[in-house]
Amino acid sequence: MVSQGTKPAAPAPDAPAVVERDRPGAGERVRDALESAWRPLALLVACFAAWWAVTAADLVEDYLVPSPGATFSLLGDKWGYIWHHTWITTYETLLGFAIAVAVGVFAAVIMVYSLTVERTLYPILLFAQVIPKIAIAPLFVVWLGFGIGPKIVVAVLIAFFPVVISMVAGLKAVDPEMIELSATMGAGPWATFVKIRLPASLPHLFSGLKVAVTLAVTGAVVGEFVGANEGLGYVILQANGNLDTPMLFAGLLVMSAIGVVLFVLVEAAEKLLLPWHASRRGGAVTTTY
Amino acid sequence: MRIMSKPESGTAADTATDTAADTGGARNEPAVRMDDVAVRFRSRKRDVTALRDVAMDVAMGEFVAIVGPSGCGKSTLLKLVAGLLKPSSGTVRLRGERVGGPRHDIGYVFQRAALLEWRSARKNILLQAEMRRMPAEQARRRTAELIEMTGLRGFEDALPHELSGGMQQRVALCRALLHEPPVLLMDEPFGALDALTREQLNVEMNRIWRETGTTVLLVTHSIAEAAYLANRVVVMTDRPGTIAEVIDVDLPPERDYAATMARPEFARVTNRIRTLLGAGAAAD
Numbered sequence: 001m002v003s004q005g006t007k008p009a010a011p012a013p014d015a016p017a018v019v020e021r022d023r024p025g026a027g028e029r030v031r032d033a034l035e036s037a038w039r040p041l042a043l044l045v046a047c048f049a050a051w052w053a054v055t056a057a058d059l060v061e062d063y064l065v066p067s068p069g070a071t072f073s074l075l076g077d078k079w080g081y082i083w084h085h086t087w088i089t090t091y092e093t094l095l096g097f098a099i100a101v102a103v104g105v106f107a108a109v110i111m112v113y114s115l116t117v118e119r120t121l122y123p124i125l126l127f128a129q130v131i132p133k134i135a136i137a138p139l140f141v142v143w144l145g146f147g148i149g150p151k152i153v154v155a156v157l158i159a160f161f162p163v164v165i166s167m168v169a170g171l172k173a174v175d176p177e178m179i180e181l182s183a184t185m186g187a188g189p190w191a192t193f194v195k196i197r198l199p200a201s202l203p204h205l206f207s208g209l210k211v212a213v214t215l216a217v218t219g220a221v222v223g224e225f226v227g228a229n230e231g232l233g234y235v236i237l238q239a240n241g242n243l244d245t246p247m248l249f250a251g252l253l254v255m256s257a258i259g260v261v262l263f264v265l266v267e268a269a270e271k272l273l274l275p276w277h278a279s280r281r282g283g284a285v286t287t288t289y
Numbered sequence: 290m291r292i293m294s295k296p297e298s299g300t301a302a303d304t305a306t307d308t309a310a311d312t313g314g315a316r317n318e319p320a321v322r323m324d325d326v327a328v329r330f331r332s333r334k335r336d337v338t339a340l341r342d343v344a345m346d347v348a349m350g351e352f353v354a355i356v357g358p359s360g361c362g363k364s365t366l367l368k369l370v371a372g373l374l375k376p377s378s379g380t381v382r383l384r385g386e387r388v389g390g391p392r393h394d395i396g397y398v399f400q401r402a403a404l405l406e407w408r409s410a411r412k413n414i415l416l417q418a419e420m421r422r423m424p425a426e427q428a429r430r431r432t433a434e435l436i437e438m439t440g441l442r443g444f445e446d447a448l449p450h451e452l453s454g455g456m457q458q459r460v461a462l463c464r465a466l467l468h469e470p471p472v473l474l475m476d477e478p479f480g481a482l483d484a485l486t487r488e489q490l491n492v493e494m495n496r497i498w499r500e501t502g503t504t505v506l507l508v509t510h511s512i513a514e515a516a517y518l519a520n521r522v523v524v525m526t527d528r529p530g531t532i533a534e535v536i537d538v539d540l541p542p543e544r545d546y547a548a549t550m551a552r553p554e555f556a557r558v559t560n561r562i563r564t565l566l567g568a569g570a571a572a573d
Contacts, residue, residue: 177403180373183391185420195419199407276407276448 066246071253074246081235086254088231092148092220093258096155097213103156104163104212105205109193111164112171129161134222141227151223151231158219159212166208170201203277206270213266217259232258318385320472320504321347321370326379328365338529339365343379345523345532349471352498352505354515356562357525357533363508365530367474370506371395384471393421396465396503400477402457404449410460411436411445417467428467435463438497455486459493466501475507479514491517492546499542512566516558517549524565533565 048068054060055067062070075082107125111118133154140150174197182192224233232255239247270277326343329336339362347353355363368374369381372392381388383395404413411432418428436442439459449457458478465473479487491514498505498518509515515522522536539554549555 175401175403177399177401178405180368180371180391181397181399181403182420183373184371184393184395184397185417186391186393187420191420195416196405199405274407276450 063243063245066249070246071249075250075253078247078250082250082254085230085232085235085251086258089217089220089224089233089255090258092151092223092231093155093213093216093262095148096152096219097159097216097262099152100156100159100212100216101163101209104160104208105167108164108167108171111168125161125164128157133158133219134226137222137226140223146227146229150227151220154223155216155219158222159216162208162211162215163205164208166204166206166211167201170204171197173204174200202274206266206274209266209270210263213262214259217255217262221255318349318382319346320349320351320384321345321506322382323369324380324382326369326376326381328362328369328374329377340369340376340531341529342531345535347504347506349384349504350502351521352507352519353521353523354507354509354519355523355525356509356512356515356566357530358527358566359510361525361527362530363525364476367397367476367506367508370472371397371474394471396468396470396473398458398461398465398473398475398478400480402449402454402461404457404460406449409446409448410441410452410456413449413460414463414467417464421468423468431467431469432463435466438500439463439493453486454482455490458482458490462497466497466503469501470503472504472506475505477508477510480510487511487514488546494518495542495544512559512562513550515562516555517544517546522558522562524562534561536561 051065052068055062055065107121111121136157137150137154140153144150144153178196178200179192182196187195220231221233221236224231225237228234232251236248236251236255239245239251323343323345326340327338328340329338343366355366357363365374369376370383370388370392372381372383372388372390375389383392404410405416408416414432414435415428417423418425418432436445439462441456441459441463444452444456447456449460452460458481462478465475479490482490495518505518507515507518516538519538522538524533524536525531526533536558538558540549540552
């Protein structure tokens with residue numbers, strides 16, 4: 001049973017150890033995609049149908065709830081106007097999100113590496129989180145004016161928290177034995193961080209990023225509500241003032257679309273950057289790892 | 290209690306000593322020497338003594354198994370040797386040098402494979418080389434050798450979650466052996482595996498030890514594993530952990546699994562361990 005010399009080990013009895021991953025063909029992929037997409041799509045269609053039914057049956061006045069037809073034809077007619085403001089809001093959202101990620105990841109790293117910093121920062125973080133953003137937004141308008149500044153600040157404030165929390169959780173979830181192993185390999189703190197801790201924390205970070213990116217849209221719009229002459233928040237306020245409910249609904253639809261698109265983009269980035277993780281957790285929509 | 294290792298002639302441990310010494314150890318120094326080592330953990334409620342009066346020598350190229358009841362400080366012992374933990378009193382020497390911080394001249398294998406799940410098997414093994422800044426060509430060649438030696442060929446590019454527990458542990462073993470450490474520390478490396486895989490890895494471990502000539506300290510719960518693999522078995526008492534007895538295993542270095550089990554010497558050693566650990570611990 002014991003082999004001699006440098007003969008390679010016999011094949012393991014626990015083979016096949018590699019799980020065969022099936023690589024579906026194009027047709028199969030389309031069918032799979034349809035199969036997983038038809039339920040949410042059907043629900044969406046049902047919602048629009050209900051909306052249409054309510055308006056078509058004249059259950060409510062037109063000026064309260066416009067018909068889907070009126071809303072979509074307005075979207076088409078005034079596309080230039082809506083597109084301009086959509087772009088403004090998207091820009092504020094992305095800038096706010098980017099700053100929130102940069103600051104949040106940095107804060108998380110220094111908090112994890114220093115207990116003193118964590119104890120000092122944590123109460124302030126929590127305080128910043130529990131303050132209703134809509135209540136302090138006017139203050140930022142006073143300080144920063146009607147430009148893009150206050151919108152970005154509100155977006156950062158609102159998106160920052162889930163980034164920090166998820167990144168701290170990710171960095172702390174590293175296998176302590178892995179860190180010990182790294183020490184016996186003679187690795188310095190930087191090498192340990194870059195090769196072990198950071199990659200290990202990314203799945204956690206991404207679940208935080210998905211929350212943060214949708215919140216950043218909210219932040220930008222809240223910023224626009226309290227003082228702006230551009231952006232979807234402004235469009236909605238204007239429409240509200242004019243009792244222009246089709247425009248109001250159109251603004252809401254576009255706003256949700258921004259959130260959904262950004263969410264999908266973050267998820268796509270996750271799949272691209274962490275294929276090892278995506279293949280592991282299977283088909284779940286979100287994950288907390 | 291002091292147990293000097295015997296410079297017995299004709300065993301693989303001796304021939305292995307030469308190769309191990311070539312990797313930088315002082316020839317006449319034991320691989321590991323512990324003097325009056327004690328470890329106490331301080332918690333808010335009480336002090337816990339994990340280890341007490343531990344003294345032992347492990348010669349270069351020896352295979353020493355450490356058995357004892359759960360929580361008797363076996364793992365603590367390995368961490369002391371690795372420099373991951375400081376003794377509360379006493380001294381620990383590794384290859385003649387007093388251990389004062391994490392040591393780099395060792396390989397470490399844990400019960401869980403502790404692999405980076407985003408890296409393939411090969412890249413997990415190469416982590417050792419990257420951290421040590423080993424020359425790329427040398428690391429590549431050595432990895433290929435180890436993959437061959439441990440039967441991982443064909444699985445190099447698999448991610449850890451695509452591998453079985455036994456295969457994962459083989460990867461961890463390759464990673465621990467990549468830099469040809471003079472001392473290999475193994476903390477219940479096969480404890481989480483099924484019985485069959487475990488036996489197979491035991492056979493491979495015996496062969497790898499003979500081929501590499503490395504000094505091995507193996508913590509295990511399995512009495513059979515200890516007796517099959519080791520030159521000497523250190524039996525520890527319950528907390529606070531002390532050394533109850535050190536048993537020499539008088540078996541040839543090259544050990545056929547089934548034949549070894551049938552030998553009277555194997556029965557003597559396992560029975561002695563069982564007696565020392567008490568009937569309750571003999572279930573394994």
